[in-house]
Amino acid sequence: MENPREQALDVLIKVDKKEELSHIIIGNVLEKYQLSPKRDRAFFTRLTEGTLERLITIDYVIDQFSRTKLRKCRPLIRSLLRMGTYQILYMDQVPDSAACNEAVKLAKKRGFSRLSGFVNGVLRNISRNKDHIAWPDQNKDKNVWLSVKYSMPVWLIEFFRETYDAETVEKMAASFLEEKETTLCCLKTRGGREPVKKEFLEEGIHVRDGILCDEALKISGYDSLYRLSAFREGKCFVQDESSMLAASLAGARAGQTVLDLCSAPGGKAMYMADQMNGEGIVIARDLTEEKTDLIEENIERTELENIRVEAADAREQDKDMLEKADVVLADLPCSGLGIMGRKNDIKYNADREQMKELAILQKKILKNAASYVKPGGVLLYSTCTINPEENEENFRWIREESGFEPEDLRPLLPADLKSDTAQDGYLQLLPGIHPCDGFFIGKLRRV
Numbered sequence: 001m002e003n004p005r006e007q008a009l010d011v012l013i014k015v016d017k018k019e020e021l022s023h024i025i026i027g028n029v030l031e032k033y034q035l036s037p038k039r040d041r042a043f044f045t046r047l048t049e050g051t052l053e054r055l056i057t058i059d060y061v062i063d064q065f066s067r068t069k070l071r072k073c074r075p076l077i078r079s080l081l082r083m084g085t086y087q088i089l090y091m092d093q094v095p096d097s098a099a100c101n102e103a104v105k106l107a108k109k110r111g112f113s114r115l116s117g118f119v120n121g122v123l124r125n126i127s128r129n130k131d132h133i134a135w136p137d138q139n140k141d142k143n144v145w146l147s148v149k150y151s152m153p154v155w156l157i158e159f160f161r162e163t164y165d166a167e168t169v170e171k172m173a174a175s176f177l178e179e180k181e182t183t184l185c186c187l188k189t190r191g192g193r194e195p196v197k198k199e200f201l202e203e204g205i206h207v208r209d210g211i212l213c214d215e216a217l218k219i220s221g222y223d224s225l226y227r228l229s230a231f232r233e234g235k236c237f238v239q240d241e242s243s244m245l246a247a248s249l250a251g252a253r254a255g256q257t258v259l260d261l262c263s264a265p266g267g268k269a270m271y272m273a274d275q276m277n278g279e280g281i282v283i284a285r286d287l288t289e290e291k292t293d294l295i296e297e298n299i300e301r302t303e304l305e306n307i308r309v310e311a312a313d314a315r316e317q318d319k320d321m322l323e324k325a326d327v328v329l330a331d332l333p334c335s336g337l338g339i340m341g342r343k344n345d346i347k348y349n350a351d352r353e354q355m356k357e358l359a360i361l362q363k364k365i366l367k368n369a370a371s372y373v374k375p376g377g378v379l380l381y382s383t384c385t386i387n388p389e390e391n392e393e394n395f396r397w398i399r400e401e402s403g404f405e406p407e408d409l410r411p412l413l414p415a416d417l418k419s420d421t422a423q424d425g426y427l428q429l430l431p432g433i434h435p436c437d438g439f440f441i442g443k444l445r446r447v
């Protein structure tokens with residue numbers, strides 16, 4: 001990677017112009033420069049992801065110290081100021097003078113010599129005054145204060161506060177900004193957690209056990225997953241503990257028929273196939289072949305044999321599957337508000353209208369999902385969001401519509417996990433409150 005700052009600049013400009021989702025653009029750059037030194041790749045990743053994560057805070061600061069408002073600047077200048085400010089405010093290892101000088105050099109290199117003085121002036125002004133920023137007054141408007149402090153759109157803060165108190169919302173917002181380890185699920189059928197852990201320790205990677213699930217390992221300090229042999233050989237795959245918990249609460253057992261309607265990239269399908277010890281079948285479906293190819297790739301790597309992959313639209317009822325499945329998993333497309341800390345685009349692109357449309361889509365799929373459950377079988381509904389309309393309300397709706405009984409989750413939960421609603425068959429996991437992503441899990445049984 002020739003100049004990680006210039007690569008970061010190009011990514012920020014593309015994201016600003018909404019050319020593509022940021023994790024795809026960043027992933028493409030990392031793939032192109034996979035042989036570059038780990039240090040450059042890490043600097044590039046931190047600078048792009050960090051700047052995007054703190055965009056609202058950064059823009060607030062720049063507008064305080066610049067005479068031209070950021071929204072009136074050219075995209076290149078806007079992105080240069082944003083990444084310069086991120087380095088000054090959040091990257092202690094970068095001297096402020098380097099952040100300013102490199103921004104000036106890039107402005108000149110990209111044909112903006114006339115504006116390089118402006119870039120220099122704004123960044124040096126921020127550097128001089130970084131301990132005297134006038135933040136919003138939290139006593140005047142707590143939501144605006146939370147929005148600027150945690151870089152979350154104010155409407156989202158207001159939306160969460162319709163359900164949760166300010167303290168809970170602050171914990172959630174803070175947790176989205178925390179540095180995340182990567183959570184891996186280790187397959188029992190491939191030897192389980194201990195040998196993988198040993199291998200990672202030998203490779204000098206920081207590793208610790210998960211908190212909620214026996215299969216989980218949390219790792220950090222590695223470069224690319226594909227450089228880890230245990231990952232390459234399919235002994236583990238990336239999955240948050242909230243997802244492992246959802247798949248484990250489905251309770252799939254050896255010999256059963258499991259139908260996973262929205263399966264790509266296949267995380268929960270693989271977890272269940274592994275729990276079934278390779279006996280019985282998990283039918284893993286998704287909408288397009290592009291998506292089912294992702295499941296196929298993962299199965300090939302993990303060598304799980306009891307998964308059958310099919311492309312199918314879950315909105316259409318499949319008459320051949322009526323009352324055929326012991327377990328139906330409806331892990332549905334959702335607004336993703338529980339994983340905003342992993343995907344920056346979600347918090348900036350979410351909107352209430354789209355959330356309402358998703359709730360309608362979920363109802364349609366849930367109705368079909370219920371029709372595939374055998375008498376005595378299970379319907380497990382899950383999403384990675386924090387939105388009562390998509391979660392609790394849809395769970396209540398399908399319970400009434402299907403006549404299925406909610407299953408008491410209390411005996412099935414890890415000891416450390418407390419929830420007031422578990423006895424009613426569902427739980428809403430909250431980042432910052434629970435040790436995992438934000439996730440909804442609801443379990444019903446056909447009586």
Ligand SMILES: C[S@@+](CC[C@H](N)C(=O)[O-])C[C@H]1O[C@@H](n2cnc3c(N)ncnc32)[C@H](O)[C@@H]1O
Pocket residue numbers: 243261262263264265266267268269285286287288291312313314315331332333334
């Ligand atoms: C939350 S993700 C599933 C994650 C997956 N269960 C896992 O654990 O790896 C939702 C999936 O729903 C799929 N999807 C969206 N609309 C669908 C539809 N109408 N029919 C089937 N799958 C759909 C998306 O392609 C996406 O892969």
